[in-house]
Amino acid sequence: MEVIAAVAAGAIASACQNAVLSSWLVSICPQRDYAKELGERLSRNAHIYTPGSDNFAAATTRWSAAHAPEAKLVVIPSIENDVAETVKYANELGMPYLAVNGGHGAIKTVGKMKNGIQIWMHQLNGVELSEDETQAKIGGGAKTKAVTDALWAAGKQTVTGLCECTSILGPGLGGGHGVLQGRYGLVSDQFVSMNIVLADGSLRTIDESSDLWWAMKGAGHNFGIVTSVTSKIYDIIHRDWAYESFIFTGDKVEALYENINSHLPNGGSLPVDIMHYSFFFNNPEVDPNNPLIMFFIIQEGNMIVDPTYTKPFHDLNPIAVDGEGGVFTDLATWMGNANTSPPCKKAGLVNYRFPIDVESYNIPAQRQVYDLFASATKETPALNGSFFLFEGYSTQGVKAIPSESTAYPFRGDNLLISPVINYAAGADAEIDAKAVELGENLRRILHEGSGREEMHTYVNYAYGEETKQNMYGYEQWRQDKLLELKNKYDPERKFSFYAPIV
Template sequence: MEVVTALLAWAMSYTCRNLASSSLGNLCPQRDITAELNGRLSPDAEIFFPGSPGYAQATNRWSVLDAPDFNIVVAPSVESDVSEIVKYAKSRGMPYLAVNGGHGAITTVGKVQGGIEIWLDKLSSVEIAADGKTATFGGGTLSKTITDTLWAQGKQTVTGSCECTSLLGPGLGGGHGFLQGRHGLISDQFVSMNIVLANGESQTIDKDSDLWWAVQGAGHNFGIVTSVTSKIYDIRYPDWAYASFVFTGDKVEGLYGAINEYLLRNGTQPVYLLNYSFFFNDPSVDPEKPLIIFFILQEGVKAVDPAYTEVFNNLAPLTTNAAGGSYTDLPSWTGNSNDAPPCQKSGLVNIRFPIDLQAYNIAAQRKVYDMFASATQQIPALNGSLFLFEGYSLQGVKAIPSDQSAFPFRGDNLLVSPLITYAPSSPELDEAAANLGESLRQVLYEASGRKERHTYVNYAFGDEAVKNWYGYEEWRQARLKALKEKYDLSGKFSFYAPIA
């Protein structure tokens, strides 16, 4: 079928190129769009249509559920191209969506139908300032490129934990990362940025702009960031180490009770420690029940301190592992490197149902483990799903007052998220998967005793309320709404977790 599609696209393209004018001219939109855009764009910009070489790569997404539909992909090669593309889309009344890593799985992006994808892949760059205190990153630069380039110069900054995601995709929604205990969120590193607004104009903004507050946590709603200048830091602790443990399901209570007591400590986990765990199925080890893998990551050491591992060793894990290395090893240790499964675009549905928590409710942990086990047994198509529990250090995040940015949930200690993964099949399976994810999240919410349900916007499923993404305070919602009306009254940037 792909060959047939490509041949049809080639045939139409050939016909269009050879019909200067005829009654078939209205069947050749590719010719018109290409001609109109070529006069606006830099020489190295590229244009792709369905069936043409490059289109599939540009539009391939990590999750295929409710994926956006594009009639055209434009890959800008310089920042000014983005402004021209937005102006062109405005003149033609076409929706558009900026894409860098393609990992945005929120279902709201599926509202883009017949639009333009602005593929930022060519806007990949790292330029370190002469004073070594900041670096400027192109709008499409991926995390591994940033980490490796800075590391070679004795520098680092906060990025997401996956090598394959961009800096700005997570960063515009706040952005958790391994170094947040030292320095805060990804967005807390921003110093200035070039952003293309809904009118197509490019502006350079910083702390003196009223928009600055909004782009640090709700930035997907206000424009396309073509480059950002962020704070960078000297590498103080090049050594890192990990210890991992695999447990059977009977250890749920002991494991999460120990995490609460010995690591999380009511939100005071040491700045040099992170913990990370997930439920997963491995029928070769246990054909009936999920296993639990648990990581302790420690900064500044060649081996994790036994003071932190002893209690978990005493729980009699099935297996243990440990190693020392450097910060650049963290993604491979935790299964988030470029060649690991979470970074592959394999045509699967990947949907998440995040909730922030203060601590683990042990009874709720048992309940969601049993629910996850039962559902993935009863619906084998969901057997590849995971249930993620992320315990980053928090000092750098909590040091910044909550009202200083649009990121609303600095006081939360844990990021928890069922990740329901399956091959697309039927609406019935989609419904069953969504019901499972939402049911798991609801159990944790009810057990938390909180009135508010906090949802990390970069993991969101898409059916949550705006207050779940951006905060419950009336002043916060009013400020976002006023800025939206000022900068994007027509709602051009309302496809990713829209404010309105």
């Protein structure tokens, strides 16, 4: 009997080591102190937050309140090896984990992370220039504003997204669009090397000599946690930047987007110093019945946007015009994407995006989506805060890099389009269904208008129902290569919460 009891005790002790216990075991197993256990393996300045604390709530609050991952611990590494130790510990327990930078990834697939560890990267935020000042080592949690400000102070710049509160690596691992991409290519095209924690918990340095390098530049969320990246940086060519903005009423949809197609084409001929940006939005104080259209032209190297570009839009008789000159670091404030701007606030809203990349504007489709956006947001007032974003970056630098050289698949596209359907969290299921239906229908109209069989969607804006082909390309060789690398580097599918490839 003593032998049987000893065996039984050993079996129970072994079972109690599991992170997830059966209900009958909970009553007899002692409660494990995961925070204490993991904390003993981390560096002195690392932190661990547990549910119920103010810090935990702040760390887990996201830009979109829908489909949030569920964490039992939040780990804040202070050195890169802390990430490796956290992954090893989680693997030992069989717990899932997810790295988080700015918390702006709204894709619904992250909500599949349950009862796991969130690795909040924000302490890994350094920006260090190389001795020859041609490269910078950027921490895995560094935000856009920190990077642009640090480089600007040194007379340097690189490709980043426009929004100050998002990270460099969050968008960069999916390609990463930015204002300077016409000169230099995507955010990921600047990568020289990176430190990455793989699924087995090893911390490695990789560069173009690694077979994994191709995948990290466009599908990188699927293969590891990047703790730092070394990126190309460049001398500032022009310190001066300018914008001019216009507000149009809905009757100008056709004329506005025809003018953009005619005067600001992106098909390789949009100058590297120009970008345009527009969105539909509701402002009942100005027009209680229909959305308005905000349109920006941004130019590098001038304090006033060249009238050659702006005159065709003045001729459309906008209801408001504005403009200003300044420097590159003013752009986010001008465009409403600064740290203090509404898009950077985590205001308890559900934010669904339904992206599509196209080559040019189909004018009848633009009218259709405007009318649908207007009617839907009017009929369902809860959706009235939604907006519909159209981004036109110069693409010369993007297209100069061979498409097959990186996992980013859609270098031939010119326009990045995304309806952002939002409403207050806690709304009933009917509102949620209406939001998804609206977003999908808006995208469907644009896809049909494009005349393409393929639907291209920017992975960093994805809703979460897109296919692997939509996000990572339709060529079979691309899909095969991604799967081969996934099987090699992450056979147990540890990194499958953000736009998974399998």
